[in-house]
Amino acid sequence: MNILDSFDYASFKKMNIKELYELCNEVRELIIQTVAEKGGHLSSNLGVVELTVALHHFFDFPNDKLLFDVGHQSYTHKILTGRAKRFKESLREFNGIAGYQKMDESEFDCFEAGHSSTAISAGMGMAIARDLNNEDYNVIAFVGDGAIVSGMSLEAINHLGTINHKLIIIVNDNEMSISRPVGTIARHMSKLHRRLVAAPSKDIYKKVMYKLPFGKAVFNFSSKLKNRIKHFFLEKTLFETFNLEYLGPIDGHNISELQKTFATALKVPRSVVIHVLTKKGKGYKYAEEDIVGKWHGVSPFDIKTGEPKKKRPENMVSWSQLTSNLVHELGKTNKDIVYITPAMKNGSAMNQIFEDYPDRAFDVGIAEEHAITLAAGLALNKKIPSVAIYSTFLQRAYDQINHDISRMNLHAVFTIDRSGIVGSDGETHQGIFDVGILKGLPNAVIAMPKDANDACMLYKTAFKHHAPFFIRIPRADIINEYDLSKISDDRVGKWDVINNDGAKINLIITGPYFNKVKDLIDKENLKVNLFFARYYKPLDKDVLNSLLENRLKTIIVDLFADESGLYESICHFYAKKDEKITLIPFTLPNAFIPCGKIEDLLAYYKRDDSSLLNLIRSLLNE
Ligand SMILES: Cc1ncc(C[n+]2csc(CCOP(=O)(O)OP(=O)(O)O)c2C)c(N)n1
Structure with a gap:
């Protein structure tokens, strides 16, 4: 039944x-x-x-x-x-x-x-x-x-x-x-396991004793004695000391x-x-x-073989794997790089780093606050911490980033993984708030690459530039094509500009969505200027000032953060100058976004490709 x-x-x-x-x-x-x-x-x-x-x-x-x-x-x-x-x-x-x-x-x-x-x-x-x-x-x-x-x-x-x-x-x-769990408490707990393994079966002992004359009395006495002896000899557990x-x-x-x-x-x-x-x-x-x-x-898998149902194309890797490979490669020559993860070694694809650099890779357990202040101590002593942390878990360490890293303007490189909508983990895990909470920090640099080569450039820049440097990456796959050796660092804050003759509107776009939008625009031959906002902070002031020349309507396309991110920064930039320009947000909502597939959520919030194209077309037709 x-x-x-x-x-x-x-x-x-x-x-x-x-x-x-x-x-x-x-x-x-x-x-x-x-x-x-x-x-x-x-x-x-x-x-x-x-x-x-x-x-x-x-x-x-x-x-x-x-x-x-x-x-x-x-x-x-x-x-x-x-x-x-x-x-x-x-x-x-x-x-x-x-x-x-x-x-x-x-x-x-x-x-x-x-x-x-x-x-x-x-x-x-x-x-x-x-x-x-x-x-x-x-x-x-x-x-x-x-x-x-x-x-x-x-x-x-x-x-x-x-x-x-x-x-x-x-x-x-x-x-x-x-x-595997880390730390002394994990070892203590593991020691307690042996108590279970070593204990003889009380039930069997009881059954045997109860069959003997006076067995019941002997059993009860010996049990009490055994408990007393056990307690006398056994080390107090951590919990008892509390x-x-x-x-x-x-x-x-x-x-x-x-x-x-x-x-x-x-x-x-x-x-x-x-x-x-x-x-x-x-x-x-x-x-x-x-x-x-x-x-x-x-992700969905075949029960018999254990293999994932959807295989990643050969030429692609996760953004986590790509960026982990980059910092691993940079660490070959730069021995000052020290790697930190708060319990997400596997999710942040750092297994190879731990294998190859056991002396300078640390899994601190679920301890985001400690991870960041540990990085501060390292940064103050000739090391460059490379911290991989999910956007959502970084929220817990905001004070340490503020007080222990940014305030002292320490050189540390953060890979903010799972930036943007993460999908099925839902509202507790969406990585949409980090830009809003980090951008107010003096000294902080916040960037997001559009592809693998761009990521190479950003990491090269980040390990040179003496500041807290945050590189955001999404929960997605990316074409695994790059040549780190051929790419050098570049000016912090630099955006890319693709002007289009006769353009009637501007699109400022963040992250890997830039390339997708560019393809859509090219395909339909739409008359827009494209700007790739590689940096959330600092803003590219030259680019923003140049938009004041013809003041075209400008859509801020940021599908990896809410309105408190780039959109708000750009509004603030022009408001401070008392300049008027029409800015239209195409960002994620300032909301606790529930669980669901990323594409379903983007469609629900009208942030999918067709919603963007409709918006562009309607502005072009005005
Ligand atoms: C603050 C925070 N950091 C990291 C994570 C990611 N995370 C989810 S479950 C988990 C492991 C929890 O281990 P344990 O409590 O032993 O539970 P188990 O899955 O082994 O049952 C981690 C690190 C999280 N959810 N929250």
């Missing part, structure tokens, strides 16, 4: 253990099939099926509150809470089921995230509010071993041990962040063990950490064997 076909939450609560395991098999199958079809976070979700089923079966959700840290591992939770059909049909699609917890999808989603390490802080807030309101429910923060070592989690734990408002923290320890109760480690695929531990956790009078061991990718061979992080987040 197919349990999920006729699934309802009330009957689920009455299922026996055998039925729960059958349900887990079906949930796992559904996750594999759906992610193979739609893409998404595979291995994190496969690892927590039993754990999530055990939580839902034991606790009283949505009265009790369950907060998933990041939320990328909440697929089982969604399937159990009335969203199985929509999950299968529309995971991560526009108007579909989001890849993270989403409050407007279900009353079972009590918090939203997408960025890491917020669950403990938010859960604590809920626990304090609960007690101040004299209410009665449990708050459970579900946090991975990658997310627990981040500054925000540790700040919250430091606070939690001093307050009398109970929170239950589930640490889902699969010995993986996206790639004044929290520690339970574990527990096998996260054993539903009865998990539920017994939840019951113990309820009896504990203070906040408690339940340390659960799970296997990331469980039930899908390729994901289970992955140690690089390839199966953490995937």
Whole structure:
């Protein structure tokens, strides 16, 4: 029988253990099939099926509150809470089921995230509010071993041990962040694993002893003695030093063990950490064997072979790979370059850099703030940090960029990956705000290349130019043709100009969309002047001043940032001079853009090719 076909939450609560395991098999199958079809976070979700089923079966959700840290591992939770059909049909699609917890999808989603390490802080807030309101429910923060070592989690734990408002923290320890977790805490957690492996089976011992005369009494005495001895000899866990109760480690695929531990956790009078061991990718061979992080987040794939359904053309690479190759190549001769990633070694395509330069490549874990100030220390001591960071995660390190980098005008090169719409990860991950928050910083240079050769020039310029230098790249592929050795640096702030005889309007365009627009314009022989705005900051003042000569209507085409980016800068440039010129924004909206395919989202916001062509034609016909 197919349990999920006729699934309802009330009957689920009455299922026996055998039925729960059958349900887990079906949930796992559904996750594999759906992610193979739609893409998404595979291995994190496969690892927590039993754990999530055990939580839902034991606790009283949505009265009790369950907060998933990041939320990328909440697929089982969604399937159990009335969203199985929509999950299968529309995971991560526009108007579909989001890849993270989403409050407007279900009353079972009590918090939203997408960025890491917020669950403990938010859960604590809920626990304090609960007690101040004299209410009665449990708050459970579900946090991975990658997310627990981040500054925000540790700040919250430091606070939690001093307050009398109970929170239950589930640490889902699969010995993986996206790639291998880093740092001393990861080592500490791994030491705790051995406690589980080394412990003899208490159940077997109990069965044997109960069969012997006086066995029951001996068993009870020896158990107590063993616990005392164990506690005497075992090193205190990190969590106990923070004044929290520690339970574990527990096998996260054993539903009865998990539920017994939840019951113990309820009896504990203070906040408690339940340390659960799970296997990331469980039930899908390729994901289970992955140690690089390839199966953490995937695009649609063939279940049998594990191969992606859509292959990249031979002559193309991702922008992440291209720029990683460039900084790798520059690092061969410039030994002062030091590479940093906050937990995104795989996403930022830096595996080769770590292999070839192990002494000067650092994965700091989910620690964006630390990554940036680490770069500041390096920059002050004859090194040039090359930091790859996603636009959306850079938001978390704004103060460090402001206070520790820009204020001291340090020479550091930042690759801002996933700039613009990223698609299916949705509103927590869209990379559209970085220009707006960075452009106000004195000294900062912000650029975006249009193709591989342009990227070569920008990196050569960036490693020469003594300033915080931000190079934005989109989540897209690019033709992998360039010759780094033949390209040299160029003037900071320089835009490209293609004037067209008889032009009636101007188009100022950013990023790789420039080449696409140029092709469209050439094809239709439209009378426009084209400007490639390579730099968001500084602006090319010569170009902008030249536009005042005939004051043609000017469209600012920036599909990689919202209006607070280039459009606002250009408005400001002319406003300050008290010059009037008609500026028309064709940028992304200043909005939290939901999940969906990039092309669907651009069409929805009327920022697709045909909308641009219509706008151009209507201005030309005026
Ligand atoms: C602030 C921030 N930085 C980076 C990420 C990207 N990211 C998403 S999940 C993840 C790994 C989390 O590891 P863990 O908490 O152990 O969860 P697992 O996927 O192993 O279950 C990372 C680095 C993020 N979501 N937020």
